[in-house]
Amino acid sequence: MRCDRRVVVTGLGLMAGPGNTAPELWQNLLAGKSGMAPITGFDASNFPVTFAAEVKNFDPLQFIEKKEARKMSRFIHFAIAATDEAMKHSGLKVTPENAERIGVHIGSGIGGFDIIEREHSNMLNGGPRKISPFFIPAAIVNLAAGQVSIRYGAKGPNQASATACTTSAHSIGDAYRVVERGDADVMIAGGSEAAITPMGVGGFAAMKALSTRNDDPEHACRPFDKDRDGFVVGEGAGILILEELEHAKARGATILAEIVGYGMSSDAYHMTGMAAEGEGCFRAMNNALKSADLSPDKIGYVNAHATSTPLGDALESAAMKALFGERALKGDMPVSSTKSMTGHLLGGAGGLEAGITVMALIHQTAPPTTNLDNQDPDCELHYVPNKPQKISTEYALSNSFGFGGTNGSLIFKRWTE
Numbered sequence: 001m002r003c004d005r006r007v008v009v010t011g012l013g014l015m016a017g018p019g020n021t022a023p024e025l026w027q028n029l030l031a032g033k034s035g036m037a038p039i040t041g042f043d044a045s046n047f048p049v050t051f052a053a054e055v056k057n058f059d060p061l062q063f064i065e066k067k068e069a070r071k072m073s074r075f076i077h078f079a080i081a082a083t084d085e086a087m088k089h090s091g092l093k094v095t096p097e098n099a100e101r102i103g104v105h106i107g108s109g110i111g112g113f114d115i116i117e118r119e120h121s122n123m124l125n126g127g128p129r130k131i132s133p134f135f136i137p138a139a140i141v142n143l144a145a146g147q148v149s150i151r152y153g154a155k156g157p158n159q160a161s162a163t164a165c166t167t168s169a170h171s172i173g174d175a176y177r178v179v180e181r182g183d184a185d186v187m188i189a190g191g192s193e194a195a196i197t198p199m200g201v202g203g204f205a206a207m208k209a210l211s212t213r214n215d216d217p218e219h220a221c222r223p224f225d226k227d228r229d230g231f232v233v234g235e236g237a238g239i240l241i242l243e244e245l246e247h248a249k250a251r252g253a254t255i256l257a258e259i260v261g262y263g264m265s266s267d268a269y270h271m272t273g274m275a276a277e278g279e280g281c282f283r284a285m286n287n288a289l290k291s292a293d294l295s296p297d298k299i300g301y302v303n304a305h306a307t308s309t310p311l312g313d314a315l316e317s318a319a320m321k322a323l324f325g326e327r328a329l330k331g332d333m334p335v336s337s338t339k340s341m342t343g344h345l346l347g348g349a350g351g352l353e354a355g356i357t358v359m360a361l362i363h364q365t366a367p368p369t370t371n372l373d374n375q376d377p378d379c380e381l382h383y384v385p386n387k388p389q390k391i392s393t394e395y396a397l398s399n400s401f402g403f404g405g406t407n408g409s410l411i412f413k414r415w416t417e
Helices: 022-030 074-090 113-126 135-139 143-152 164-180 198-206 245-250 276-292 310-324 326-330 346-363
Strands: 007-015 102-107 186-193 236-244 257-266 299-303 395-402 406-414
Touching: 007 022, 007 074, 007 164, 007 245, 007 346, 022 346, 074 143, 074 186, 074 236, 102 143, 102 164, 113 135, 113 198, 135 143, 143 186, 164 186, 164 236, 164 257, 164 346, 164 395, 164 406, 186 346, 236 245, 236 346, 257 276, 257 346, 276 310, 276 395, 276 406, 299 346, 310 326, 310 395, 346 395, 346 406
Parallel strands: 102 186, 299 395
Antiparallel strands: 007 236, 007 257, 186 236, 257 406, 395 406
C-alpha cells in the first residue's frame, strides 16, 4: 500500500444556523452573527431549554425529489445539500470511467432521531402496521453516505463513522488515509446531524449539558467565558472533497488547502467527561503533529472543539497550553470556537469546523469567539474575542472530542504552488 500520496481539499459544502452555504456561513461568522433562536421545529415551551441553532429557510426539495425526500431523515437531507455544494465547488464529475475511484465517508453521531420519534409515535398510536417500510433506511447512520453514493454513482469505498462529537473529524481523517494509501483518488467526506428534536433536546437537557439562557439565545453559547453554562444544540453538515494531488491537478481543479495531519486518541476515562489536564486531547493533537511531521510552533491557528461547557473548555485549554507552550499564552497562536455562533453540531461539528479551518487558511483570518466578555482565568490562551483577526500562517488545526473519550485532530496546510 502506498502512503506517500498527497491529499488536497478541492470543494467545500457547509451549512449551519448562521448560513446554508460556505460563503454565507463564512461571512456571517466574520460578522459575529449567531444562529441561535427559539426552537421552531417543535413546541418546546414546556422544555427546560427552548432554543437551539436550527438551519433556517432550508427546503430539501431544492435538492431532492419529493418522493425520495420523504424516505430520508433530515440529517440525510443536510448531507445531500452540503455534498451538492461541495461537488459543484470542486467541479468534480463522476463518470463510468472514474466512479470506482471515488468514495464516500460521511458520518453522523445520532442519525435519524426525527424519523425514530415519528415512527415510534405511529406505532404507539396505530400498532406495528403503521410503521413505515422506509423507517430503517431513513434513520440509520450510514444512509447519509449511502444516499450520496447512490446519488452520484460513486462506487469506491462507502463508509460512515459514528463516534459521537468526533464523528466527522474521524470521517475526514479516515477518508484522508484512504486516498493517501491509494484505495481511492477522491473521497466525499464529512458529517451531518439533525438532533434538534424533542428527544434530542430533552435528552441533553436531562444531562444538564445545555445552556439554559432561554431569555437570551444569541448570547447563550460562551466558550472560554467565565459565565458559560453549557452548550447549544446545532444542526447542519460539513462536507469536504478530498482528492489526490496529481488527480486534482490533472483535471485542473482549484486547490483550497492540503490535509497533512490526522491524530486520534482515547481518554479511556469516563463516558462523558474528559481525562485530567485534557491529556487525551493533548495526545490527539500531538499525534496529528507527528503524522504531519511538524513541530508545535508551525501551527498558527486552532479551531477549538470548545462547546461552552465549564469543564470541557478548561481542559482543552490546558491541553493546548501544554502542547503549544508560551506561543499560545502570548497570543501568537490564535484559538477560536465558532460553536459560539453555530452551536454544537454533534456528529456534524468536525466536518463543519474542518471546512471553517480551511477557509481561515484561504482568507488568512481567524473567525471570532463571540460572547467572550469575561474570560475564564482557567482558560489562559488568546481566543479571538468577538472580532475576527488577521493571521499569517501555513498550518491550522481543528479539534473534535466526543462522548466515550474519542478524540480527533486534523491539520490543514495553506495551499501555495
